[in-house]
Amino acid sequence: MTDTTEETVGDRREGAAETFVKVSALREGTVIDHLVGGTALKVLSVLGMRFEGAVMVGLNLDSRKAGRKDIIKIERRELTPAEVARIALISPRATFSIIRDFKVVRKFTPELPTVVEGLVRCPNPSCISNANWVTTKFSVVRPDPLRVRCHYCERSLKKEEIELL
């Protein structure tokens, strides 16, 4: 119970002290909500796993809207447009909230671009986009369930076949 960033809330009965849920409010940072259940760890890996501040991750949470969802709260970090685009490919209905001084200053659901460049690897071994001087390029055929098509070899990929670069 000595951790400095945490705030204790919950049932204060005798003997129940250890069961308090300990949380800290996000002063500055980003909340990524409504991630498809099970995708949060992939999203963390997209973000490079280098975090200056605290990160809270909720996996497998009940959600009326989406069955099971994941949520990520990242302290002291705002995402780049490229990071947001990668996350939208993993979980197209994710919502992003930018927090400053404990307030949401911006909230958005990114629209998938019609073309994604340099984000997805083409699994076709003979595709020219796998040469290291070529930037991969896919058109988004359909956003949800996601389907993309390689600009070079025209191979079409379903969501579960997509491997991010």
Added chain:
Amino acid sequence: MTDTTEETVGDRREGAAETFVKVSALREGTVIDHLVGGTALKVLSVLGMRFEGAVMVGLNLDSRKAGRKDIIKIERRELTPAEVARIALISPRATFSIIRDFKVVRKFTPELPTVVEGLVRCPNPSCISNANWVTTKFSVVRPDPLRVRCHYCERSLKKEEIELL
């Protein structure tokens, strides 16, 4: 704001609603606290990433005791002795709390056994323990910082060299 398992706490000012930290108390499950900062995702992978209930993960939290720590709360799951031993190898000072009906019914810091069998891979390619009919066996030379020694080839491994099976 419609998610059923969550309870809203925090600042109720107008315009600040979105910044509430939303948490759910753990009714039944396990809390793994005081994990060395940065080890939580490795611990999740030890647990096989198959979770029936919700999982909350805090990464990089400030801790007076330990600098930076991670914490994991797992709903509706108690760990097997083998899982606890694996986690102790990753983070020897981790504490485990078993929660039932919102109360801590047991809290412990596992002691590392003097011998660990079937948990660590020997990196020596000519070690007999890498044959698939042999169970690996290491003696714990020192718990913190961890050092183990292979029973078969006597190779000694530092914490960062240990690869879990």
